[in-house]
Amino acid sequence: MGKMNVNLCGIKLDNPIIPASGTFGFGYEFAELYDINCLGTFSFKGTTKDSRFGNPTPRIAECTQGMINAVGLQNPGVDKVISEELPKLYKVFNKKVMANISGFSVEDYAYTVEKLDSVDQIGWFEVNVSCPNVHGGGMSFGTNPEAAAEVTRAVRKVTKKPIIIKLSPNVTDIVAIAKACEEAGADGISLINTLLGMRIDLRTKRPVIANKMGGFSGPAIFPVAVRMVYQVAHAVNIPIVGMGGVSTAEDVIEMMLAGATAVEVGAANLVNPYACRDIINDLPRVMEKYGIENLSDIIGATE
Amino acid sequence: MKQSIFTIIENRPLTDCVWLMRMSGDTSDITAAGQFVNIQLDGLYLRRPISVFDCEDGILSIIYKVVGKGTEQMTTLPVGTPLDVLTGLGNGYNLEKVGKKPLLVGGGVGVPPLYYLAKKLIACGKRPEIVVGFNTAQEIFGVEFFEEIGCKVTVTTVDGSRGVKGFVTNALDAIDYDYVCTCGPEPMLKALYRATEAKGQYSFEERMGCGFGACMGCSCKTVTGYKRICKDGPILEKEEILWEK
Numbered sequence: 001m002g003k004m005n006v007n008l009c010g011i012k013l014d015n016p017i018i019p020a021s022g023t024f025g026f027g028y029e030f031a032e033l034y035d036i037n038c039l040g041t042f043s044f045k046g047t048t049k050d051s052r053f054g055n056p057t058p059r060i061a062e063c064t065q066g067m068i069n070a071v072g073l074q075n076p077g078v079d080k081v082i083s084e085e086l087p088k089l090y091k092v093f094n095k096k097v098m099a100n101i102s103g104f105s106v107e108d109y110a111y112t113v114e115k116l117d118s119v120d121q122i123g124w125f126e127v128n129v130s131c132p133n134v135h136g137g138g139m140s141f142g143t144n145p146e147a148a149a150e151v152t153r154a155v156r157k158v159t160k161k162p163i164i165i166k167l168s169p170n171v172t173d174i175v176a177i178a179k180a181c182e183e184a185g186a187d188g189i190s191l192i193n194t195l196l197g198m199r200i201d202l203r204t205k206r207p208v209i210a211n212k213m214g215g216f217s218g219p220a221i222f223p224v225a226v227r228m229v230y231q232v233a234h235a236v237n238i239p240i241v242g243m244g245g246v247s248t249a250e251d252v253i254e255m256m257l258a259g260a261t262a263v264e265v266g267a268a269n270l271v272n273p274y275a276c277r278d279i280i281n282d283l284p285r286v287m288e289k290y291g292i293e294n295l296s297d298i299i300g301a302t303e
Numbered sequence: 304m305k306q307s308i309f310t311i312i313e314n315r316p317l318t319d320c321v322w323l324m325r326m327s328g329d330t331s332d333i334t335a336a337g338q339f340v341n342i343q344l345d346g347l348y349l350r351r352p353i354s355v356f357d358c359e360d361g362i363l364s365i366i367y368k369v370v371g372k373g374t375e376q377m378t379t380l381p382v383g384t385p386l387d388v389l390t391g392l393g394n395g396y397n398l399e400k401v402g403k404k405p406l407l408v409g410g411g412v413g414v415p416p417l418y419y420l421a422k423k424l425i426a427c428g429k430r431p432e433i434v435v436g437f438n439t440a441q442e443i444f445g446v447e448f449f450e451e452i453g454c455k456v457t458v459t460t461v462d463g464s465r466g467v468k469g470f471v472t473n474a475l476d477a478i479d480y481d482y483v484c485t486c487g488p489e490p491m492l493k494a495l496y497r498a499t500e501a502k503g504q505y506s507f508e509e510r511m512g513c514g515f516g517a518c519m520g521c522s523c524k525t526v527t528g529y530k531r532i533c534k535d536g537p538i539l540e541k542e543e544i545l546w547e548k
Contacts, residue, residue, distance in 0.1 A: 058510040060520040074519045116345045270513035
């Protein structure tokens with residue numbers, strides 16, 4: 001059997017599969033379904049300085065081969081994440097976890113990372129500068145190279161753990177933003193966050209989602225994600241975490257060929273709660289089919 | 304929660320747009336009345352959450368209203384079709400908290416889960432009375448199911464074409480009850496909440512992403528904090544409810 005392990009920013013993953021933030025909670029709900037220690041790691045629910053309810057409902061709209069969400073970073077705030085959520089996770093997950101954090105100012109980002117830095121189980125920070133669902137924050141940091149670099153520098157000062165900046169696809173030049181983050185000290189780049197989308201109800205003539213617009217994810221966005229991972233991988237020298245519509249072991253291989261060191265799975269978890277376990281179980285078969293001995297050999301293999 | 308394959312054994316209309324589907328499969332995770340199942344359909348990305356109408360010995364029954372692509376597709380599925388179903392979702396009604404004289408109030412497609420609840424209450428020695436509300440006589444379904452298990456049923460219709468004219472709240476004065484369990488559209492729940500002093504359990508509906516607590520798509524605010532309708536609900540106790548809209 002081929003080898004599935006990869007090295008993400010100095011930490012070994014048994015396999016490259018990472019449930020994406022916002023689709024896996026803090027892990028313990030999925031641990032009731034299967035042993036989540038089979039995962040490479042997972043990225044926990046986006047955490048902010050203060051607790052947030054998020055946006056009004058409806059927050060979800062179905063699309064062809066995908067969905068739109070406008071949850072709006074609902075989370076209990078960093079203090080409760082540390083005191084209530086992470087203690088439940090320790091009991092069911094014995095690997096390093098990826099801490100996904102977001103903010104509304106540069107100071108917010110630094111505050112939240114600094115608070116979480118002492119948590120031993122956190123292996124990486126995934127810094128979300130790309131949430132399309134919150135006004136006056138989130139994505140506004142990820143649509144401008146200088147603002148993204150400023151957030152990167154601020155969190156760099158408060159942690160020695162690897163920092164992975166999560167980028168928005170809702171930009172003209174994602175390569176410029178990725179390069180700015182690399183120069184500012186990022187250890188990795190993850191992409192893509194959701195595409196800004198919208199649905200309208202024909203009967204009411206109103207948007208399906210209360211917040212009008214939201215983040216479009218699912219298999220429909222996979223080709224966009226592959227293209228952007230490929231572009232960024234050819235422009236930076238730090239590892240890429242690829243995501244966007246990944247649903248099968250074949251998608252994982254394609255994402256890695258495009259340049260991803262590890263691969264996040266998002267919306268698929270919401271449709272099939274066993275999606276990540278199923279992909280991991282299926283990877284050896286697909287590797288054999290395409291003559292892949294070591295998954296790490298194919299990272300960025302597509303010229 | 305459990306993911307398994309069910310096989311359709313019956314699928315027929317009860318009214319113009321309300322259908323009954325029975326399927327066989329592993330029902331071991333369906334532990335309470337008021338829970339729902341989430342059904343995967345061909346070509347549709349998200350599953351369809353539907354409340355449990357009845358469940359026994361590996362037979363799951365649901366009653367669904369045809370409201371869109373998913374439920375339209377369901378009406379076309381013949382006996383023998385396999386369906387990928389997540390079972391055991393949601394908290395369900397808490398039988399221990401139900402008073403001595405329970406009243407079950409259902410509106411429209413909120414009626415089905417109350418049948419399974421009535422059976423469970425009867426099994427623990429209680430005699431639930433039923434009020435079901437519809438817009439018109441043509442929309443009425445399910446009354447005979449309750450009558451078959453010995454429940455007294457009061458029907459209300461908005462246009463007065465059968466039973467008490469008006470809303471479910473117009474039927475309350477004539478009934479002796481000390482506790483309410485209800486499921487229906489939010490305006491009905493709100494009217495009932497205001498019309499009765501009795502304690503109770505209210506089942507809410509919200510557009511869902513996953514249906515099992517992962518995506519936070521269906522969150523609501525309650526007196527006791529944020530809750531996910533799919534995981535911490537759909538049943539809320541009356542004291543917890545915060546009306547926002």
